[in-house]
Amino acid sequence: MAYDVIIAGSGPAGSMAAFVCAKAGLEVLVIDKLRFPRNKPCGGALSVRSQRVLQSVGISLPLEITDQVISGIEFMGPDLKPFVARTSQPFAKIVKRYLFDDYLVKQATAAGARFIDNCPLVRLEIFADRVVCHTNQGEFSGRFLIGADGAASKVARITGLRSPEKSDEIGIALEVDVPVSDQVWNTHLDPSVLVVWMLNIPFGYFWAFPRKISLSLGLGGMAAGFRNMRNLLKGFSRMFTRRKGLPPFNLHNIRGQMLPLYKQQKPITSNRVLLTGDAAGFVDTFTGQGICYALESGLLAAQAVIKVRKHFLDPTKVLDQYSQLVQQRFGDELRCSYSVARFIHSHVHGFLQTSRRLKCFSKVIFDLASGKTDYYQIIHNPLRFSASLFIHELQHRLHRRA
Ligand SMILES: Cc1cc2nc3c(=O)[nH]c(=O)nc-3n(C[C@H](O)[C@H](O)[C@H](O)COP(=O)(O)OP(=O)(O)OC[C@H]3O[C@@H](n4cnc5c(N)ncnc54)[C@H](O)[C@@H]3O)c2cc1C
CATH class of the missing domain: 3.50.50.60 (FAD/NAD(P)-binding domain)
Incomplete structure (x- = not known):
C-alpha cells in the first residue's frame, strides 16, 4: 500500500x-x-x-x-546578583x-x-x-x-x-531531572519561576525549570564553547543548591542532545x-x-x-x-x-542590568518568550520598538507613583 x-x-x-x-x-x-x-x-x-x-x-x-x-524568570549574570522579573500573564x-x-x-x-x-x-x-x-x-x-x-x-x-554542520551552527544541551519534595517547593523554590543563569556560557545558559515533583536542571549553548559539560552542570547544581539553601543534589542520568543553531x-x-x-x-x-x-x-x-x-x-x-x-x-x-544571541552574550552584564532597572525591558523578554513579538520585528522596526518601550516604562512609573 x-x-x-x-x-x-x-x-x-x-x-x-x-x-x-x-x-x-x-x-x-x-x-x-x-x-x-x-x-x-x-x-x-x-x-x-x-x-x-x-x-x-x-x-x-x-x-x-x-x-x-510560569510567570517569572530569575536571571543571574556573572556579577552573581540574581533578580526576578515577573509578568501578570503566564507566558x-x-x-x-x-x-x-x-x-x-x-x-x-x-x-x-x-x-x-x-x-x-x-x-x-x-x-x-x-x-x-x-x-x-x-x-x-x-x-x-x-x-x-x-x-x-x-x-x-x-x-x-x-x-x-559548521561548528558555530551546532548547539548542545544537557539535562537532568532531580526529584524535589513538596516541602522544598513550599520553602525554598518558587514553582512559577524559571531560573536562567547566564554565566559566561557561549550562546547559552544554565537553567532550573520547575516540574511538579522535580526540577529540570540543564545547560546548553554552542557546542564548540564547551570542554567538560557534565562537570559544568555539576558545578551549576552545587552553586544552585548552595544559593537556595538546599542539600546537594545527586545527578543521575544526565542526558544530552544536539541543538541546531539557525545561523x-x-x-x-x-x-x-x-x-x-x-x-x-x-x-x-x-x-x-x-x-x-x-x-x-x-x-x-x-x-x-x-x-x-x-x-x-x-x-x-x-x-x-x-x-x-x-x-x-x-x-x-x-x-x-x-x-541577538551573539550580541547579548557579548553584553550579558549590560543586558541583565538594563532588564533589572527597566520594567519595559523585561516586558520585551516576556513578549518574546510568549510569542507576542519576535526578534525580526524588533530589529527591523527599531523606532517603533523604542517608542513602545518608552511608553511602557512611562506607564509603569506613573502607575507606581499613583
Ligand atoms: C536539553 C534540551 C532542552 C530543551 N528545552 C526546551 C524547552 O524547554 N522548550 C522548547 O521549546 N524547546 C526545548 N528544546 C528543544 C526541543 O526539545 C526541540 O526543538 C523539539 O523537541 C523539536 O521537536 P521535533 O519534533 O523536531 O524533534 P524531536 O522532539 O527530537 O523528535 C524527533 C523524533 O524522531 C525520532 N527519530 C530520530 N531518528 C529517527 C529515525 N532514523 N527513524 C525514525 N524516527 C527517528 C526520535 O526518536 C524522536 O522521537 C530543548 C532541547 C534540548 C536538547
Whole structure:
C-alpha cells in the first residue's frame, strides 16, 4: 500500500503533521525509532505561542500533562546578583515531554494516522512519484516523506539537505531531572519561576525549570564553547543548591542532545521530501526553544502535502511554497535570534542590568518568550520598538507613583 505521506519521527513536528494530514483524510504513516512513550532531554517549556498553534488545530492539553504555569524568570549574570522579573500573564507552561509527545501522537492516531514505534528509518529511496522508506520492520512507500526525526535527522543527511554542520551552527544541551519534595517547593523554590543563569556560557545558559515533583536542571549553548559539560552542570547544581539553601543534589542520568543553531536559511525540501522541526534546524538560538517551531513547521508541511493531494497541484511548486511560507512565518525571526544571541552574550552584564532597572525591558523578554513579538520585528522596526518601550516604562512609573 502507498501512503499519501510517511512521517519519520513522532516528536511535536511529526505528530502535528500526522494529525493535520489524517484529519484531512490522507493515508498517513508515522514511524519512530524509539518505543513510546519515550523521554527526550528537554526543559519542557511550552510557550503561549506553542499553545496557540495547538489550539488552532483543535488540540487542547489535558491538565495532567502540565506540571507548572510560569510567570517569572530569575536571571543571574556573572556579577552573581540574581533578580526576578515577573509578568501578570503566564507566558509558558512546563510539560512532561514523555506525556506531551505521547499525547500528541495519540491525537494523530485517533485522527486516523497509523503509528509504528521502535521502527527506525535506515534507508531511503526517492523516485519521481514516491519515496520508499526502509526500516527494521519492512519497507513502506509514500507519495511524500516528512522528515521530523530531530536534530541528528537521518532524512536530512540521506537527502543531502544537511551536510555536517559548521561548528558555530551546532548547539548542545544537557539535562537532568532531580526529584524535589513538596516541602522544598513550599520553602525554598518558587514553582512559577524559571531560573536562567547566564554565566559566561557561549550562546547559552544554565537553567532550573520547575516540574511538579522535580526540577529540570540543564545547560546548553554552542557546542564548540564547551570542554567538560557534565562537570559544568555539576558545578551549576552545587552553586544552585548552595544559593537556595538546599542539600546537594545527586545527578543521575544526565542526558544530552544536539541543538541546531539557525545561523542562515538552508534548503528544507528536495523532490518529495519536506524537513520540519529540529531536522530543518528550527531552534531559537537565544532561548533554545524549538517546540513552537516544530509544531508550526509540522502544520505548514502538512498543509503543503494536503494541497498537492486534494487539489492536484504541482508538487514542486507546493514544496517551494512550503519553504517560502516557513521563511515568512519564522525564518527571518530565527536568523535574527542568532544575531541577538551573539550580541547579548557579548553584553550579558549590560543586558541583565538594563532588564533589572527597566520594567519595559523585561516586558520585551516576556513578549518574546510568549510569542507576542519576535526578534525580526524588533530589529527591523527599531523606532517603533523604542517608542513602545518608552511608553511602557512611562506607564509603569506613573502607575507606581499613583
Ligand atoms: C536539553 C534540551 C532542552 C530543551 N528545552 C526546551 C524547552 O524547554 N522548550 C522548547 O521549546 N524547546 C526545548 N528544546 C528543544 C526541543 O526539545 C526541540 O526543538 C523539539 O523537541 C523539536 O521537536 P521535533 O519534533 O523536531 O524533534 P524531536 O522532539 O527530537 O523528535 C524527533 C523524533 O524522531 C525520532 N527519530 C530520530 N531518528 C529517527 C529515525 N532514523 N527513524 C525514525 N524516527 C527517528 C526520535 O526518536 C524522536 O522521537 C530543548 C532541547 C534540548 C536538547
